Amino acid sequence: MDHINCDLSRSDVEDLLSGFLIGSLNVELKIRLTALGDLPPNCGAHILQAIAAGRPWVAWSTPSGPMAAWGDYDIDGSRRLNAHQLFIEWWLAPTGHHALWCYCYPRRPTEWTIGRGRHVAAR
Secondary structure, three states, X not given: OOOOOOOOOHHHHHHHHHHHHHHHHOOOOOOEOOOXXXXXXXXXXXXXXXXXXXXXXXXXXXXXXXXXXXXXXXXXXXXXXXXXXXXXXXXXXXXXXXXXXXXXXXXXXXXXXXXXXXXXXXX
């Protein structure tokens, strides 16, 4: 079995976040938003916290308005699963802030599984 590359750049994680929005939330991404001023204030507050923590983030215009996602890449979990595991948070109007653990396989960046990974029965 090939092992995945867990040494991802910031833009690699941003691509995974965009793949999550497309695949898991079935969102049509239109224009990438890079300025906090392009986001509603309550969304921008979450992004400022992500920036302060050094977390990668993406924001997009969508048919339902602006949407943003940010996350933490779990290197150890990714190695165990041989998949990209992240704690992803996102914001969208009108439902606001959401967060969960999920993972995807490198060849399927828009197909995400919710949860921290496979459950192994205790021995």
